[in-house]
Amino acid sequence: MPRSMTGFARREAKLPWGTLVWEIRSVNHRYLEPNFRLPEDFREIEPALRDAMRKALQRGKVEASLNVHWEQEGESELGVNLAKVAQLTKAASQINQLLGADAAPVNALEILRWPGVIQKQELDRDALHQAALELFDSALDGLIEHRSREGAELEQLILSRLDSVSAQVVKVRARMPEILAAQRDKLQAKLSALQVELDPERLEQEIVLLAQKADVDEELDRLDTHVIEVKRSLKQTDSLGRRLDFLMQELNREANTLSSKSIVSDTTQAAVELKVLIEQMREQIQNIE
Template identity: 50%
Template sequence: MVHSMTAFARVERAGVYGTLSWELRSVNHRYLEPHLRLPEAFRDLEGSVREALRQGLSRGKVECTLRFSEENAAPSLQIDEQRAGQLIAAAERLSSMISQPALIDPMTVLSWPGVLVSQNADPQALNAEAKALFTAALDELKAGRNREGVELARLIEERLQAIRVEVAALRELIPGMLAAQRQKILDRFAELSLEADPQRLEQELVMLAQKSDVAEELDRLSTHVGEVSRVLKTGGAAGRRLDFLMQELNREANTLGSKAFDPRSTQAAVNLKVLIEQMREQVQNIE
């Protein structure tokens, strides 16, 4: 299976300390080029994120953005027992001086400044959670690249089949086209009442037929089409190999066009170049 270089993934997770979210965007590129946007508190993750990308992807420009929000963080409070004890002791001493003191209200004690203390987020725990979440985001991105890769392979296979049909049709037409070209030349000589050495004329006609023969180009086109299909089925990081094969297919189509001596062969060469260009555009997105 081949993989696309274009995909998007977003994962979010709410925890005790707040909400973490990763956004990963991937587009085509000659090499693997990661771009990381991390909050300052998560800079320690950069090395492990880059290594995970290197292990999981071969090519593509990948933008990775991490966001962290504490707005929805679950309250995590601790009681400063020493301070609360001091406050209660002072209240009890004051109560002993009053004839009918009121009971000490715990909520009043808790509302006193410094009795309730907020628990700060643990940086190591946050980094570990962000790293685990990145793994999930990367898996989602790879799944998206795989799905699009399947679609790209299908589109390319459709063009390959169209090329097979075009090549087969032209192969059948070539003998008749060569015979028609030969007869056209003989008719022209007869029309002009020119006398020619039959042996010399036959040699020239053979040479002209050889120059016009595109059997070799059609064979190479068929070979390259078979190789493209094989690479698509083999999968992996096949983008560069497929790009090379597109160049070779285009080279053969150009040669076919330069040898064209009949409107039908000219049209076939144009059709082939259109199909190859359509495949080349799709191949640019394959990893």
């Protein structure tokens, strides 16, 4: 089943230390082009994120952003770096000995103001990263579901136009014997009006050549074959967009040949209608993964 390259997904997880929010959006692109916006604390998991995306998606420009909302400072436990306090106390004692009576007392609040003495409770980085990776997998699943739903709609649009292509082929095929007979009668009428006597065998040869130039059975057969191949390809997933784009080129080639061989307005109109249908399908296929 085809998947669209357009999609969006959002996943949120509330944890004891805060909230993680992943947002992933994608649009059509010739290749897979991932772009990540991550907080500094999560930069080291980017290779794992890219690997997960490459395994899940084939094409599309994908933007993934991670937002982290930490709990308020007042709700978090604070710790004191006792080792740092011991170092500061020892240094203050040495300085006081040098200054003697001129030394000013050092109180606890001054020590607490020193950088690195008061610190927020350290969180397990591995646990943070694992939570972000698991939530990303869930968001990626949501994106694929969205792209699959749009892909199903695109498939129905393409199938509808394929049916219209087949209808045009049937109409032209049914009209060809009548068209060729009319051309034969037209040629004979012109010769009669000119009162020109031609060898019957030579006349028959000219009529056969005219019929061969106007014969489009081969083009109609190839149009039918390409329609069948497009329907078969729609059941696959690997490199589907590129395969369908190639088949649209082949369909358009046969429509152009049909137009060049046209000898009446009916087949010309059918060729124009085929080109319109093929272009409509091609525009939809540009958004298929």
